[in-house]
Amino acid sequence: MGLNTGDKFKFRIRPINDGGYGDGLSTDSFVEIKQLQEKPKIFLDPSVKQTLEAHASGTLRLMASVSGKPYPAIHWQKDGIDLDRRGVIQTQNGATQLTIRNLAKSDSGTYTLVADNQSGTIKKMVNLVVKDSPDPPCNIKLGELQDDGSLLITWDPPINDGGNPIKHYCLQRRDAYSRSFQTIKDKISGTSYLVRDLKPGCTYYFRIIAENELGRGEGHQSNLLTVVQKRGPLHIERYKYGKMDLNKGANFNLALKPVTASERGSAKFTCATVGRPDPEIAWYKDGVRIKANNKYSMRNNYGVCTLTIHDCRLRDAGMYKCEANNQIGRSICEANLNVLPSAR
Incomplete structure (x- = not known):
C-alpha cells in the first residue's frame, strides 16, 4: 500500500479466528501520514582537515556528504556570513562541494557547512590560512624632530601577516620632489627606528614594508614631513679685525x-x-x-x-x-x- 506524506486515514483493527471476525476497534480521528524524521549528518571528505593551509593564487576545495530526513537545506558560510559571490557551490545526490579559485589573503578565515531540517541543525567548520606576503604595516607615527635632525618613527604590525610570522621591516625615504624611494634601513626587527641627518628645508615621505617567509608585501606611506629649522634668539657676533694695510x-x-x-x-x-x-x-x-x-x-x-x-x-x-x-x-x-x- 502506497502512503503519501500528508494523506490522512482512519484505521480499524479486527480480530479473526476460525470462527470468523470479531468486533473491531477504530481510531477516533484521522491519522496524518508524515515522513520519518532524521537529524542531519555531515561527513567531511577525509582530505579536509580541521585547519587547512594554502598558498595565494591556489584553489580551495571543500567536499562533504550530507544526509537527513527530510533532506537538509545546505549552505556554506565564511566567518558566520553566507557565501554569495565568492566561490562556486555544487550540491547534488547528497554531496556538496565549495570551490574557491585564485585564493588571496582575504580568503583566510573559518568556513562552515550548515545543514538543517525539521529535526535539527548541524555544522562543520574548517579553518583556512592562505599564506602570502604580508599586508602593509599600520599607523605610522612621526615623532618630534630633534635639534640634531633625528626623528623617531614607529608603526604597528600588519593586520594580516600572510599566514607567516613577520621576519623584519624595511624603512624607505623619498624627497617630496622625487618619485623613487631609497632604503634607509633594511631588516629592522622591531616596530620603530630613529632616522638621522634630516636636512632643514627638505620635505620627506617615509614608507614601511613588512616581510615574511614568502617575501615583501606592499608598503605603507607616511604623511608628508617638512623639516623646519628651529629659530633661536637673534645673535650677532662681532669680530675684531686688525688694522688692514691697503697700500x-x-x-x-x-x-x-x-x-x-x-x-x-x-x-x-x-x-x-x-x-x-x-x-x-x-x-x-x-x-x-x-x-x-x-x-x-x-x-x-x-x-x-x-x-x-x-x-x-x-x-x-x-x-x-x-x-x-x-x-x-x-x-x-x-x-x-x-x-x-x-x-x-
Whole structure:
C-alpha cells in the first residue's frame, strides 16, 4: 500500500479466528501520514582537515556528504556570513562541494557547512590560512624632530601577516620632489627606528614594508614631513679685525710694446699702472728723462699712461722707458721705437 506524506486515514483493527471476525476497534480521528524524521549528518571528505593551509593564487576545495530526513537545506558560510559571490557551490545526490579559485589573503578565515531540517541543525567548520606576503604595516607615527635632525618613527604590525610570522621591516625615504624611494634601513626587527641627518628645508615621505617567509608585501606611506629649522634668539657676533694695510707697491698690469713709426709721423706708447698710493710716472729715452713739450705729450688717465712723440725723426729712434714709483715700491717697463725713413 502506497502512503503519501500528508494523506490522512482512519484505521480499524479486527480480530479473526476460525470462527470468523470479531468486533473491531477504530481510531477516533484521522491519522496524518508524515515522513520519518532524521537529524542531519555531515561527513567531511577525509582530505579536509580541521585547519587547512594554502598558498595565494591556489584553489580551495571543500567536499562533504550530507544526509537527513527530510533532506537538509545546505549552505556554506565564511566567518558566520553566507557565501554569495565568492566561490562556486555544487550540491547534488547528497554531496556538496565549495570551490574557491585564485585564493588571496582575504580568503583566510573559518568556513562552515550548515545543514538543517525539521529535526535539527548541524555544522562543520574548517579553518583556512592562505599564506602570502604580508599586508602593509599600520599607523605610522612621526615623532618630534630633534635639534640634531633625528626623528623617531614607529608603526604597528600588519593586520594580516600572510599566514607567516613577520621576519623584519624595511624603512624607505623619498624627497617630496622625487618619485623613487631609497632604503634607509633594511631588516629592522622591531616596530620603530630613529632616522638621522634630516636636512632643514627638505620635505620627506617615509614608507614601511613588512616581510615574511614568502617575501615583501606592499608598503605603507607616511604623511608628508617638512623639516623646519628651529629659530633661536637673534645673535650677532662681532669680530675684531686688525688694522688692514691697503697700500700696494707700484706695478704695471699692461707693459709697453715696441712701436714702429714713419719719419715725420707720430708714435705712441701706452702702458697701465697700479699701486696705492697712486704712482708717480716718469718717461725716459735711452736712460735720459724727458719732459712734456712740443715734442713729447704725456698723459696719465687713472693709471693708463701714454707718451706721444710728434714729428718723428730718425734720431728719435731708441729705447723708451716708463717708470712708476710710490712709497711702497718702484717698477719700470720699456720698449723700442723704430723710425722708418721717408722716401726721398
